Every structure is written in C-alpha cells, then in structure tokens.
Amino acid sequence: MAKVLLTRPALRAAQLIARLEALGHEVHNVPVTEIVGLEATDVPSQSPQGTLFTSAAAVPFVPEPLLPHLQPLPALAVGPATAEALGAAGWRDVQHFGGEIGALLAALRERPKLGPWLYPCGTELSHDPDDLAQQSGAEILPVPVYGARVRPAWDAATQALVGQSDWDFTFFMSARTATLFAEQIQAAGLWAAGPPGTALAISPAVAKAVEPLNFHTLRIAGEKTTSSLVAAMAVT
Numbered sequence: 001m002a003k004v005l006l007t008r009p010a011l012r013a014a015q016l017i018a019r020l021e022a023l024g025h026e027v028h029n030v031p032v033t034e035i036v037g038l039e040a041t042d043v044p045s046q047s048p049q050g051t052l053f054t055s056a057a058a059v060p061f062v063p064e065p066l067l068p069h070l071q072p073l074p075a076l077a078v079g080p081a082t083a084e085a086l087g088a089a090g091w092r093d094v095q096h097f098g099g100e101i102g103a104l105l106a107a108l109r110e111r112p113k114l115g116p117w118l119y120p121c122g123t124e125l126s127h128d129p130d131d132l133a134q135q136s137g138a139e140i141l142p143v144p145v146y147g148a149r150v151r152p153a154w155d156a157a158t159q160a161l162v163g164q165s166d167w168d169f170t171f172f173m174s175a176r177t178a179t180l181f182a183e184q185i186q187a188a189g190l191w192a193a194g195p196p197g198t199a200l201a202i203s204p205a206v207a208k209a210v211e212p213l214n215f216h217t218l219r220i221a222g223e224k225t226t227s228s229l230v231a232a233m234a235v236t
Contacts, residue, residue, distance in 0.1 A: 001025055002168035002233065003197075007177050009148060011035040012057045015081040016171075016226055023230075030162055032180040033148035037061040038123070049115035050074035051091075052140065054101065054127050056082040058120040059089050061145040070118065076104055079226075099227050101127060108136035116141045123147040124174050127224065148176065154184055163190040167197040169233055170215075174202075178209035185213065202229050 004020055006013055006029040013029045020027045035057055050073045053059065059082065062070065067090065074093045077083040083096035097103035108117070116139040119129055129142040154162065162185070172178045178201070185191055191213075199215040201207035207220045221228035 003166055004028070005030060005162065005167045005170040007032060007171060007181050008173055009033050009035045009057070012055060012173075015056070015079070016230075019226075019230065028161060030154070030158060032151055032177055032184060034151050035061075035122075035146050036149045037146050038144055046116050046141070048073060048118040048141070049111075049113075050076065050117055052104070052117050052119045052132075053077045053082050053086060054119075054121065056085040057122065058145055059085040062089075062120050063145065066143075076107060076117075078104055099225065101223070101225055105132065105136040108138045111138070113138065115139070118143055120145045124176060148174075150180060154188060159188045159190065163188070165191075165193070165196045167195075169197055170195070170199050171229065172199060172201045172206050172210050173229075175206050175209035178206055178213075182210075182213050200229055200232050202226075 002025045004025050004027045006016065006027060008016065008029060009031045010029065012035065013031070017027050017029060038061070048070070051070050053075060071090045072092060074095070075086050075091045077086055077094060077096040078101055079099040080096050083094045086094045095107070097107065119140050119142045121142055121144055123144045123146070125142070129140045133140045172181070195213050195215045198217040198219060199210050199213065200219050200221070201210050202221050203224050204220055207218055210218060219232045221232050
C-alpha cells in the first residue's frame with residue numbers, strides 16, 4: 001500500500017481517489033485550485049454532429065441555452081464516470097471508452113463526417129483540440145465552460161498534512177497546479193529536507209513545472225491519461 005498525495009480540484013478528484021483506494025492505497029487530496037463555471041456560451045452557428053467530453057467536471061457547467069441543442073445528440077465520453085454524469089444530466093445517447101482517449105479517437109475516425117463535434121471543456125486543457133482533430137480526422141470545436149480559481153493559502157492543518165515526510169507518490173495533472181503547489185510549499189516552509197517519495201506528472205509539460213520542487217524521482221505518464229499515470233506508480 002502506498003501513501004498518495006493528490007493535488008486535483010475537489011470536483012475532479014473523486015474518480016481518481018476511488019480508483020486508488022480500490023487498489024489499496026491511502027489517498028489524500030490537497031487542491032490548490034477550485035472549479036468555477038464561466039459565463040454562458042452562445043449557441044454555435046454550426047450545427048454540431050455530437051459532443052465530446054474528456055472530463056465529468058465539464059458536465060454541470062454546460063450553459064443552459066446549449067442544453068436543448070446538445071442533449072439529443074450523440075455524446076462520446078472518455079470514461080464511465082463522465083458517461084454517468086451525462087446520463088444523469090439528461091443526455092440520451094452516451095458512449096464511453098473505459099478511460100482510453102485512444103479508443104475515443106478511433107471511434108471518431110470510424111464515424112461519418114457529418115459536422116463538427118462540440119467539446120465542452122475547461123480553460124486548462126489536458127487534451128489539445130487541434131491534436132484530437134488531427135488524430136481523429138474530425139472537426140472539433142472547443143467550448144470552454146469552466147475554469148480553475150486559486151484557493152486560499154493552506155491552513156495549519158493542511159500544512160501539517162502536506163509536510164509529512166512519508167508520502168510515496170504525489171500526483172500532478174496540470175502545469176498550473178504544479179506551479180501553485182510549489183509556491184504553497186515554499187510559502188509554508190515545508191519539505192526543507194527535500195520532497196518525499198516520487199512525483200508523477202501526466203505530461204512532459206507538467207513534469208517541467210514540477211522540476212523546481214526537486215523531487216529525487218520524477219516519472220512521466222506514457223500517455224496523457226489517468227490510467228497511464230496510475231500505471232506509472234508500478235515502474236521500477
């Protein structure tokens with residue numbers, strides 16, 4: 001069993017926490033940002049073929065004016081938690097791909113090109129829409145519906161938790177999170193002897209942002225997916 005420190009916004013952490021706990025790990029989440037909705041988005045001038053969702057966090061923030069236009073259309077979700085959130089929110093035709101972005105892109109390649117796919121997403125993208133379009137051959141229109149707001153400085157209890165020296169892994173899912181986390185560590189005067197355990201970064205860009213923390217061991221996920229990041233825990 002490993003002791004794991006997450007740095008995800010609370011709204012996006014539940015699925016990963018459940019997954020790691022099911023594997024027998026002790027998990028604590030210390031977010032440095034929180035999810036907030038953006039201003040209402042106008043209805044796109046182009047009629048979309050369907051919608052793409054790579055995070056359940058986007059679902060509750062899809063603006064109400066868009067819902068009547070989008071809910072009857074096919075929705076492709078990366079993972080089951082996102083598909084469940086879409087079904088609960090009123091989407092009628094939902095398909096998920098077990099958390100594998102490659103499988104979703106393969107499904108897009110096989111579908112007829114009848115129009116663009118709308119991509120409700122956050123302002124900080126784990127998956128670049130241009131990359132998704134290039135890999136799938138589909139037209140993808142990103143629609144940012146939520147963003148991340150910086151949380152207040154850690155209180156004494158949070159500082160005491162993070163400052164423990166027996167963490168086995170610390171997860172980083174975005175470069176901004178890594179930068180803010182490092183700032184909090186420095187401001188609180190924690191990890192004076194160096195960060196404990198291993199840092200796990202979901203991409204090379206995130207790994208670059210983690211470097212100022214000076215982890216002795218830093219691993220990068222083979223793909224920009226949660227599954228790949230979890231798999232990196234087992235690398236020897």
